[in-house]
Amino acid sequence: MEMIRYSRQIVLKYIGEDNQRKLLEKSILIVGLGGTGSTAAEMFSRLGVKKLILVDRDKIEITNLHRQILYGMDDLKKYKAETAAEKLRKINPGVQVEFYNETFDSSMAWLVNSVDLVFDGTDNMTTRFIINDACDKYGKPWVFTSAIEMYGEFKAVIPGKTSCYACFNSEPTELPACEVSGVLNTVPTIIASYGVNLAMKILLDYKIDGSIYFIDAFSFEINRIDIERNNKCRCCHEKDYKYLGKEYSGIGKSILL
Numbered sequence: 529m530e531m532i533r534y535s536r537q538i539v540l541k542y543i544g545e546d547n548q549r550k551l552l553e554k555s556i557l558i559v560g561l562g563g564t565g566s567t568a569a570e571m572f573s574r575l576g577v578k579k580l581i582l583v584d585r586d587k588i589e590i591t592n593l594h595r596q597i598l599y600g601m602d603d604l605k606k607y608k609a610e611t612a613a614e615k616l617r618k619i620n621p622g623v624q625v626e627f628y629n630e631t632f633d634s635s636m637a638w639l640v641n642s643v644d645l646v647f648d649g650t651d652n653m654t655t656r657f658i659i660n661d662a663c664d665k666y667g668k669p670w671v672f673t674s675a676i677e678m679y680g681e682f683k684a685v686i687p688g689k690t691s692c693y694a695c696f697n698s699e700p701t702e703l704p705a706c707e708v709s710g711v712l713n714t715v716p717t718i719i720a721s722y723g724v725n726l727a728m729k730i731l732l733d734y735k736i737d738g739s740i741y742f743i744d745a746f747s748f749e750i751n752r753i754d755i756e757r758n759n760k761c762r763c764c765h766e767k768d769y770k771y772l773g774k775e776y777s778g779i780g781k782s783i784l785l
């Protein structure tokens with residue numbers, strides 16, 4: 529095994545050879561290969577895991593390039609998931625990469641059961657509810673991330689241990705979009721970095737709380753807000769997985785909020 533590649537992180541006392549070997553057995557599903565998801569995909573690849581599964585139906589546009597650092601001019605009009613897969617295989621051939629140039633919908637929720645963790649690189653609440661229901665159903669942790677304007681946020685969701693996304697959100701609402709509100713080009717990268725750190729700690733069984741962390745990249749402020757488990761939660765308490773139903777299959781972009 530190509531352990532020399534990881535020598536600079538193996539010397540870290542929080543990682544070490546045993547934990548590196550653990551990471552190299554892990555599989556991660558990344559939903560959304562935009563600024564946060566594609567940067568996270570590259571960092572997971574360099575961190576060293578067994579397998580990455582990438583899902584995104586979008587193609588690369590020139591307006592993406594100020595922040596989506598995995599892509600360049602030669603990639604315009606190509607699928608993000610497929611392009612990311614090609615690049616990741618060159619960065620670290622030791623990591624298996626699978627991709628789907630499709631919208632992650634309820635028909636793809638089974639993928640969650642084949643991985644150890646899901647990383648959310650999406651920009652809409654509907655997809656997050658599908659991820660949340662699937663992760664609760666299959667007992668898999670996921671990392672929620674979001675990046676817009678000067679701000680980003682992230683949170684761990686660990687079934688049975690932390691609050692879930694539905695504990696503090698009842699229905700999808702339309703979120704501000706990057707094309708309207710803009711996004712500072714450092715924000716997705718900052719949030720991807722923290723999100724990958726959080727994922728790594730979850731995968732290595734370090735103690736994690738269910739707080740949501742807000743980062744203002746312009747003022748450098750970081751705020752942590754405790755999110756308690758909601759004992760009336762539709763998802764993690766009542767186990768009503770409505771976002772895994774047929775109406776959330778084949779949704780394309782049509783009902784994504």
Ligand SMILES: [Zn+2]
Pocket residue numbers: 691692693694695696758761762763764765
């Ligand atoms: Zn919940």
